Amino acid sequence: MEYQEDLIVGKAQLKVNKKKIEQFARMRDKELDSLFHDAHEEVFEEVDCLKCANCCKTTSPIFRDVDIKRLSKRLKVSTGHFIEQYLHLDEEHDYVLNSSPCTFLMADNTCAVYEDRPLACREYPHTDRKKMKQILKLTLKNTEICPAVARIFERIK
Numbered sequence: 001m002e003y004q005e006d007l008i009v010g011k012a013q014l015k016v017n018k019k020k021i022e023q024f025a026r027m028r029d030k031e032l033d034s035l036f037h038d039a040h041e042e043v044f045e046e047v048d049c050l051k052c053a054n055c056c057k058t059t060s061p062i063f064r065d066v067d068i069k070r071l072s073k074r075l076k077v078s079t080g081h082f083i084e085q086y087l088h089l090d091e092e093h094d095y096v097l098n099s100s101p102c103t104f105l106m107a108d109n110t111c112a113v114y115e116d117r118p119l120a121c122r123e124y125p126h127t128d129r130k131k132m133k134q135i136l137k138l139t140l141k142n143t144e145i146c147p148a149v150a151r152i153f154e155r156i157k
Contacts, residue, residue, distance in 0.1 A: 003052045029131060040148075057105065125149045
C-alpha cells in the first residue's frame with residue numbers, strides 16, 4: 001500500500017503528537033486553523049485518496065437524519081429499511097455502519113453513493129475546517145487512520 005509508511009509514522013509518533021496537540025490547544029484559533037489549512041492544501045496536492053481509502057475500509061462516518069433520508073431516497077428504500085439494513089446506534093447514540101469496510105466502497109476504492117455520501121465523508125479528514133481546536137483529539141486519532149493526516153502532523157510539528 002502506497003501510503004502505509006505514513007500510517008506507520010503516525011502510529012510511531014502518537015506520543016509526540018499527543019504532546020503537540022497540547023501546544024496546539026494554546027494557540028490562537030486563527031493561527032491554528034491557518035497552520036492546518038496550509039498543510040492540508042500541500043498534502044492533498046500529493047495524496048490520492050483513491051489509492052488508499054483506509055477511512056472507508058476501517059471506520060464509519062456518523063449518519064445524520066438528513067444523510068439517511070438522502071441515501072434512502074437514492075436507494076429507493078424507506079429510511080427504516082435503510083437503518084435496519086446498514087446502520088446501528090453506537091455508544092454515543094449516533095448512527096454508524098454495521099460493519100467495515102463501508103458497504104458502499106467499491107473494488108476500485110470509489111464510492112457507489114459518492115454524490116449522496118454522508119456529510120462526515122464529505123468533510124473527512126476535517127483538517128481544512130474552521131475551529132480545529134475543537135477536534136484536536138479526533139485529528140490525533142486520524143493520524144492512525146489517514147495517511148494524509150499523519151503527513152499533515154509531520155509538516156506542522
